Amino acid sequence: MPSLLKTESLALTLTLNTLSWAGLILRDDYTKTQRIIMKVYGGLVFLYLFVFTAYVQIADLVVIWGNIDFMTETSLILFMQLAVSAKVLTLMLKSKKIMEVTNEADAILNSEKKVEGQRIIASIDKNTTLFLKYYGFFVAFTIICWFMGENTSTFFIRSKYPFNELKSPGREFAFVHQCIVVIFTGSFDFNVDIIIISLVAVCRCRLKLVALSLRNLCLDIPMNKRNLITSDEEKVITERLRNIISQHKRALDAAEAIKHYLSGALLVQLMVSIVVICTTAYQLAVKKSTTMQSLTMAGYLFGTSLEVFLFCYQGEFLRESSEEIADAAYECPWYTLTRPLKKTLLIIMTRAQRPATLTAGGFVTLDITEYMAIMKASYSFFTVLQQVSE
């Protein structure tokens, strides 16, 4: 059995390993037979967890059609499963490319020798670990509440099985299935989200390191009275600039690749989040429910809002880090450089004006303003739902 995957980021290490044990991500160090086995295993896991569950829930939806309360309850879970399965599917299909990006980033971060650079890496790692903890707490809390609460269904999720679930062995099978679904869907959702966030954080880290190198371009070049560098110093700086530009290009390529792979999944996630937020708010506000149920709904509401917020926050940070490159180029003493070097810096600054962003479906840029728009949209749908129910 291959050993543990190790990366620079703690969050990425934990989550990538968890998912690879479930067969959803294929590691590079698998042999051909192992690869095929893991692919089949992963496919089976996906089928059992998502496709089968979706089927039983849709079957139930057909049966209870017309009853708004039950319908909202089932559609809530269904939509959340949809979002998770979209994300997991993306990861499974693009697993190889994502591992490539991760390995490349890992190599670059590992080879960072400057003290300040290591400090930047450590602070971003701490940031991601913090997200891991907060988000993990919410997911665990919601799962526990779901288990402890009373539901209108026989077990935990409303569903209609193709067999009789009230008599054994159907009863045991259904019970085990539901337990697994509740626990594992939640934890896979959590893992995939943290992977996405860590990937974006790693891109951000690389861009920050480029900015650091730009800022320190003339670090050990003494300032002379003429305020102009000598031709030897010019050679040194030209070489440094060339390295920085290639670093910048590769970081931007990686960010573009990540954006491309995750775009579809993020769009599904956004649509689903709007639906989930307004349905949970409706359940909390309108339906009479026990404390446990209210807690679960509140947990879902906060968890989903937090999820979207984390994506938008990371998107905002990514954009900010790529725009920071222009400021970093301005911070070095460029007025002492020769004209060709100044023109080079100018081209870097012009490129940095078009920032690297995270998008959903290619048309929605994920940043804080988008988060506010999502919250407003959810709230208006919630008020419409309230009107419909009255």
Next chain:
Amino acid sequence: MMTKVKTQGLVTDLMPCIRLLQAAGHFLFNYHADTSGMNMLLRKIYSSAHAVLIVVHYICMGINMAQYKDEVNELTANTITVLFFAHSIIKLAFFAFNSKSFYRTLAVWNQSNSHPLFTESDARYHQISLSKMRRLLYFICGMTVFSVISWVTLTFFGESVRMIASKETNETLTEPAPRLPLKAWYPFKTMSGGGYVFAFIYQIYFLLFSMALANLLDVIFCSWLIFACEQLQHLKAIMKPLMELSAALDTYRPNTAELFRVSSTDKTEKVPDAVDMDIRGIYSTQQDFGMTLRGAGGKLQNFNAENNPNGLTAKQEMLARSAIKYWVERHKHVVRLVASIGDTYGTALLFHMLVSTITLTLLAYQATKINGINVYAFSTIGYLVYTLGQVFHFCIFGNRLIEESSSVMEAAYSCQWYDGSEEAKTFVQIVCQQCQKAMTISGAKFFNVSLDLFASVLGAVVTYFMVLIQLK
């Protein structure tokens, strides 16, 4: 007794405001000449005493709100008052927890670069910013005192009652309440006598100090922005002479008009001394800077010079480069200052906007119940104007910063850069590129402080008001 404390940079400019902040009870313990243990302890006790008194009264108001939470009218009015004074508590706590970043921002401008050519312009704009900061301080202090006086005066008009809805008959009854500026619960009787006088004085103290706490911190923020804007004005003003200076670097432009005209003014030109390293001596007259290039380019460009076909000595080149260095370093310093301001005050602005949004929503509801020129109308309109005024206060300065920083690029373009050397053109290119994006202050990245923000807040209030009027 109190020796003069040695201050520099922003602290010197903002000293009156800092002293007022210390007097109002903020936890500002730096910038004193005498830092002996005893005096520091006394100052800490002073600030803590103010904090305790204000928080205690705030809690009393909160208890009163909880007592009458079943009456809709009372609840709305009390919520508005509680939210109104929430600003002071939040700003007091914010400063206490964030004082380090405030000190850091105040220290940003302690060391600034200088250039002999531009000291006069620097001093002029510094003086302008100083006078603007003073005027702002006087205005805000005046408004605070006026608000307190008008609040206390309004207390003596109208009936001092509470509106209670009777459960049986379902009509509003009036219950006599003490004639005090604020409705609060006290453990002693306040209808008349000693308790009334004590409560009245306590409330005047509370009004004055809590409003001062909130407003003075906003004044510091806006003063920083005024300073940054005036520095940007200074940079824009010296762009033109800088361009004319570096026009002499390595380009030969024949002055066609002069070729066909006998120049008559060369006798007064002061030739720079070849070994004199003091660059201040090179350009001593104002006319060296007042001229245009196309018209009388002879002073900077000497066709008869032997050392350099472009009419420049090495010293003039050094001078031009040092001027560019001064410009760029000063601009970077301003960028650092603005970034520091945003980091320090951004979260406070976010809290302010959150509380103000809720307050304004409730005030829009209250405003629909105005039925004539009476105490109720005056107090509701007073609250509205004050809250909107607070938001307008920092929006207008944030907007000015945005305008000033984006106009630097326009200033760079509008000077005669095409007459400049290649060096000057590259300088203009990089400056234009960097200054395309305006410098903004953001409330923890959720919004940008500008007049757009104020317009959206005002628009929202008017919309709620219209909708609620329709619903009535």
